[in-house]
Amino acid sequence: MATDVQLRSQPQRGRVLPAWAWIGWRWVWRSPAAAIVPLLQPFFFLYFLSVIAPPKYFPLQVAGAMLFSTQNIGSWCLSDSAVFRIELRLQDIFVASPHDKVRYLFGVAFSNLIPAMPALVVLGVILANVTYVSLGGWLVLIGCILTIWILYSAIGIAVSTRLRSQREVWPVGNLLFTLLGILSPLYYPISILPPVWGGVARLLPATYAALLVQGALGLGGPANLAVDGGLLVLSTAVGLAAAWGLYEWRER
Amino acid sequence: MALGLRWSGSGAFFATEIRVQFHEWLAIVTGTLTPGALIVFVAILAADLLPVTLIGALVYSMFLIGQRVLNEAAYIRIDHKLNELYHASPLSPEGYFVGIAGGMLVAYLPPSLVVLGILELIHPLGLVAGLTLAVCLLAVWAVSSTIGYVVSTLFKDMKTIWPYSALLTNLFGILPPVFYPLSKVPIEWRSLVLIVPTSAAAILVNAAAGLEPVTRQEGTVAAVALAAEAVILFVFGIYWARRMARER
Numbered sequence: 001m002a003t004d005v006q007l008r009s010q011p012q013r014g015r016v017l018p019a020w021a022w023i024g025w026r027w028v029w030r031s032p033a034a035a036i037v038p039l040l041q042p043f044f045f046l047y048f049l050s051v052i053a054p055p056k057y058f059p060l061q062v063a064g065a066m067l068f069s070t071q072n073i074g075s076w077c078l079s080d081s082a083v084f085r086i087e088l089r090l091q092d093i094f095v096a097s098p099h100d101k102v103r104y105l106f107g108v109a110f111s112n113l114i115p116a117m118p119a120l121v122v123l124g125v126i127l128a129n130v131t132y133v134s135l136g137g138w139l140v141l142i143g144c145i146l147t148i149w150i151l152y153s154a155i156g157i158a159v160s161t162r163l164r165s166q167r168e169v170w171p172v173g174n175l176l177f178t179l180l181g182i183l184s185p186l187y188y189p190i191s192i193l194p195p196v197w198g199g200v201a202r203l204l205p206a207t208y209a210a211l212l213v214q215g216a217l218g219l220g221g222p223a224n225l226a227v228d229g230g231l232l233v234l235s236t237a238v239g240l241a242a243a244w245g246l247y248e249w250r251e252r
Numbered sequence: 253m254a255l256g257l258r259w260s261g262s263g264a265f266f267a268t269e270i271r272v273q274f275h276e277w278l279a280i281v282t283g284t285l286t287p288g289a290l291i292v293f294v295a296i297l298a299a300d301l302l303p304v305t306l307i308g309a310l311v312y313s314m315f316l317i318g319q320r321v322l323n324e325a326a327y328i329r330i331d332h333k334l335n336e337l338y339h340a341s342p343l344s345p346e347g348y349f350v351g352i353a354g355g356m357l358v359a360y361l362p363p364s365l366v367v368l369g370i371l372e373l374i375h376p377l378g379l380v381a382g383l384t385l386a387v388c389l390l391a392v393w394a395v396s397s398t399i400g401y402v403v404s405t406l407f408k409d410m411k412t413i414w415p416y417s418a419l420l421t422n423l424f425g426i427l428p429p430v431f432y433p434l435s436k437v438p439i440e441w442r443s444l445v446l447i448v449p450t451s452a453a454a455i456l457v458n459a460a461a462g463l464e465p466v467t468r469q470e471g472t473v474a475a476v477a478l479a480a481e482a483v484i485l486f487v488f489g490i491y492w493a494r495r496m497a498r499e500r
Contacts, residue, residue: 036415036419037415037416037418037419037422040419040422041418041422044422044426044427045426047426047427048290048293048426048427048431048432049293049297051432051436052293052294052297052298052301052431052432052436053293053297053298054297057297079414083410087331087409087410166327166331166410167276167279167327167331168278170279170282170323170414171276171278171279171281171282171283172278172282174282174285174286175278175281175282175285178282178285178286178289179285181289182285182288182289182292187293188293188296188297192296193296
């Protein structure tokens with residue numbers, strides 16, 4: 001079996017990451033819409049919200065758009081890994097290669113972070129222009145973005161391993177990530193949600209990321225950063241464990 | 253045969269598409285998520301706009317059917333390679349295009365009926381408003397089905413298609429005043445949004461439902477633009493279906 005062969009001369013750890021980054025970049029380069037849509041997607045929502053919502057929420061919504069865009073990377077990971085496995089039959093090759101399943105997961109997530117980066121940078125510039133962000137605020141925001149990126153990418157890839165047809169990719173990805181995006185108070189303070197909804201939202205990691213960012217930037221009223229940070233770590237750990245349980249590396 | 257149209261096999265293909273789509277209940281449910289999200293945003297942040305947003309959700313859902321046509325036509329052609337088999341059969345090209353578009357319309361109607369029920373509860377529509385809604389939704393369906401079908405024939409892999417599908421729904425559904433009133437649009441942009449099919453439909457229904465009055469000139473521009481786009485694009489869709497049926 002190919003996997004039993006000790007391929008010490010082959011990249012064993014970390015060195016394949018630039019290759020995955022290259023895949024992400026090539027995808028952007030070869031498909032203009034793939035580059036434009038992720039860049040524009042959060043701005044469509046932001047535009048809509050700026051039309052209907054009180055202007056005081058705009059800085060909060062820009063920060064929320066950064067988290068929402070990051071969360072959406074999970075949907076692209078789901079789509080990519082489903083195409084790799086179902087259409088291109090590439091996952092079998094990865095399974096037979098020295099590339100283990102954690103690096104595969106991280107590689108797909110990394111390659112999908114590349115198309116999202118321009119939107120995140122532009123949103124960061126807008127955020128800096130509409131509200132004051134301290135160094136601590138930026139660190140909290142970046143930390144939350146990285147946490148959400150890892151968690152939702154893992155969920156996307158794990159779910160994709162259970163899909164049997166490309167036809168399921170769009171509805172499942174849409175259902176999962178739109179629902180998670182709506183339930184978490186990314187675009188408004190949690191205090192204005194109905195109690196039941198607020199309770200459900202508190203089960204989701206993105207809620208604590210939003211609360212942490214809103215608290216660190218002084219946008220969402222009184223906040224307890226230590227508790228929100230602790231609950232973000234805890235809920236992320238639970239989410240990653242669930243994704244790990246769902247993740248099917250080898251075909252059965 | 254009017255205009256030389258051939259409809260052989262249309263009925264069977266239409267029925268097949270309806271059955272296929274009803275098996276895709278998850279796709280039907282998830283099609284409601286984006287309009288659902290925007291309704292939620294409005295309910296939380298600007299509840300007074302809810303009737304306008306519900307009408308917008310109906311228009312958007314109709315436009316989304318076109319995007320489902322895009323996915324379905326691409327799936328049949330690229331993934332299943334069934335397209336050539338269909339075109340080699342007695343099924344006519346126009347029957348193929350209208351069958352997919354009609355099947356999607358029927359299959360995706362139930363969620364829209366739920367939205368219509370909610371709208372009736374919070375802002376009942378009169379006869380004129382109801383008729384305007386039905387006609388405008390059919391026009392949006394004709395426009396979006398054609399766009400979806402034509403775009404689906406331009407690509408060679410499914411992965412490339414998804415971003416275009418998302419781009420089209422956002423450009424036609426979220427940006428123009430579909431989920432929000434025309435009065436929120438700056439004056440200099442109003443002439444443009446009156447000729448965008450989705451916003452034209454929403455503006456006409458909002459006016460007929462008494463939610464937002466428009467001037468006679470604005471109403472005329474929106475109605476003429478929507479009618480012309482629906483007819484011209486649907487005829488083009490049939491022409492394109494015939495063209496795509498030929499071997500290249």
